[in-house]
Ligand SMILES: Nc1ncnc2c1ncn2[C@@H]1O[C@H](COP(=O)(O)OP(=O)(O)OP(=O)(O)O)[C@@H](O)[C@H]1O
């Protein structure tokens with residue numbers, strides 16, 4: 133029982149990370165109806181930037197904040213420079229560009245930082261927080277950080293005019309232009325935000341999986357699974373899906389199929405959801421009158 | 423084929439036959455891999471280029487073909503040449519079966535599902551339940567066949583000619599298929615899905631069939647590749663293998679038969695050149711080429727050559 | 742000086758040319774209507790003013806050329822477009838739709854006041870302020886579209902068939918509101934209408950468009966008395 137509880141809680145911690153990355157995917161999907169295959173590598177690259185900043189002597193949280201900002205700018209620049217020219221191109225062209233981004237970020241990181249595995253610090257203390265023995269303090273801290281990010285994003289989209297404009301631009305570009313929203317920039321902002329959220333996920337997962345250019349491959353799959361389970365255009369569903377996938381992965385990995393087959397959980401979920409219920413299990417059904 | 427095309431074909435074939443006697447064994451081995459990749463790319467092109475179904479996980483079928491051959495040779499002592507039809511048949515069925523659920527997936531989602539397959543593949547291959555057959559993480563080592571009938575050829579030279587024969591056969595079959603009724607149906611589905619359906623094309627059947635045939639090609643390539651490199655192991659079939667294939671068809675030319683050859687030359691030799699810069703350099707170059715081709719040369723090398731030829735002919739007629 | 746002055750306006754969708762040199766002008770504070778049969782190019786003319794279709798020709802707003810500017814910048818000059826088909830943000834609430842109308846404004850308090858003002862015009866929208874706008878009835882969405890335009894506090898409002906889908910009584914009400922907005926707030930209106938009788942009652946000036954050209958223009962009274970207009974558009 134104790135072991136089970138431990139796996140569930142550990143699953144929640146990684147699940148939070150999947151949830152963040154899934155949310156990043158959903159944000160881009162909502163705005164463009166595209167799935168960003170390079171989302172994981174963008175997070176990985178940002179995490180290396182954080183590593184460099186910490187290595188250069190910056191305190192952890194300063195490096196954290198600076199990394200989020202840099203990731204945001206990186207996301208905006210990628211959208212403007214690389215994605216924009218293929219905005220209206222056929223799906224294949226766009227997928228190829230995403231894959232190209234994935235490959236470029238991966239190899240550039242390997243080029244700069246080599247492929248040797250690095251450790252990445254956790255900002256949380258060694259001892260368990262609040263004397264809770266089922267979870268490491270990093271796991272608890274990661275959940276806390278994830279929840280804070282999710283809450284901030286929610287507030288941003290729900291309560292600020294810019295957040296409202298971004299939602300509007302994603303849903304109805306033509307009407308958005310007619311009320312003066314600069315739709316192109318909203319897309320770029322969305323990419324920036326997604327990259328920023330992804331960078332947080334990267335920094336939270338790096339102490340667990342260590343830093344290496346291929347660290348995000350599997351995590352991206354779990355995030356895809358999370359986004360699909362939750363409904364790929366439903367942010368709340370994606371977050372829930374993230375936690376669910378995290379717990380499933382840990383519990384099934386520990387007790388049922390063994391750790392070495394964990395990725396199969398993601399694969400089965402992805403293909404299963406796509407085939408059985410492409411709108412996900414929490415996808416909103418919008419009522420529209422014509 | 424026009425007379426000029428026949429002449430070109432004859433010259434290319436003559437060159438291809440002379441090649442192993444002009445270069446070292448190691449180079450010959452590299453050209454064998456070019457042939458292997460060309461077959462694999464042709465397979466992916468049938469699915470993605472001609473039929474418009476995006477696969478980011480074709481490494482999976484390459485791996486299945488490779489493992490078929492390795493297991494048959496290693497565990498059952500089947501001669502290498504006899505493993506190819508088996509590998510092809512297994513992949514045909516596997517591809518067809520994967521194609522059935524894929525029918526429900528449009529463009530992006532199919533890309534996503536196949537991407538997931540490509541990423542999780544090494545883990546599936548390492549699974550300890552099948553370790554007895556697959557050799558687990560260690561993989562399987564097989565030996566390179568010698569030339570038969572006492573032919574005075576080195577094993578590398580022989581394998582090259584063997585691969586060349588297989589490639590010629592596969593390309594000829596593909597040409598017939600793609601120029602025929604089924605090929606036209608495949609393209610019609612890619613370009614005008616609904617119109618194709620109303621015109622009475624059995625879209626479900628044609629799409630699953632494309633998947634099966636495509637997987638068969640790539641599987642045969644995997645089988646040949648296993649024999650050539652004498653080794654299969656899970657980590658050689660990671661997502662980057664599938665991405666290499668994507669690079670190959672984009673650079674070579676989508677929906678082009680000869681494009682598979684240009685693509686294969688590209689993915690075999692460009693990394694070799696770039697490798698001297700850094701271990702990461704080939705991939706950076708692949709990525710940059712992908713973007714450049716999408717932006718500037720969406721028809722790939724094959725398309726560019728076709729255009730250059732057309733221009734040259736037009737100019738000659740004007741003169 | 743005219744508020745809006747359009748000279749030799751051409752427009753095309755891809756290869757299909759739709760407007761063949763339309764010219765018209767309207768004074769500040771006036772109500773002008775564009776009449777014409779289905780497919781004459783009325784919607785296209787309004788879209789052309791907002792750079793939503795490729796154009797050639799000269800468009801001046803308050804003396805300044807605006808052709809060639811982006812839609813988002815034209816809105817910022819104070820031109821509100823209530824589009825054909827309403828353009829509702831279906832997944833947002835009624836109130837969010839209205840707030841988007843004021844997206845370019847920086848006078849927060851006045852926006853709150855304007856929100857109350859349009860709720861005053863259309864109390865029904867106030868009742869449904871938190872409802873997902875896609876679930877509003879067609880008529881309610883039409884009111885929402887007009888209100889969203891008003892939230893800009895525009896100098897000029899382009900209205901594409903505002904009466905579409907509304908019950909006759911509601912149409913009366915809406916047109917009374919439009920007249921009030923015009924008189925009290927000096928908002929100029931450019932109205933496209935199928936219901937020519939109604940439009941001519943509201944407007945001071947009218948232009949008749951046929952296959953992408955202006956074929957007749959004058960004061961609303963002159964147009965009303967024109968025999969051709971009477972037989973083809975007014976039906977008496
Ligand atoms: N997006 C488009 N692509 C091609 N042609 C178009 C497009 N939109 C409109 N047209 C054509 O342009 C012409 C004018 O259309 P427009 O919508 O301006 O007419 P309208 O005067 O508003 O008609 P209605 O009274 O029916 O609304 C029509 O012949 C129409 O078919």
Ligand SMILES: [Mg+2]
Nearest residue numbers: 783784785825
């Ligand atoms: Mg119209």
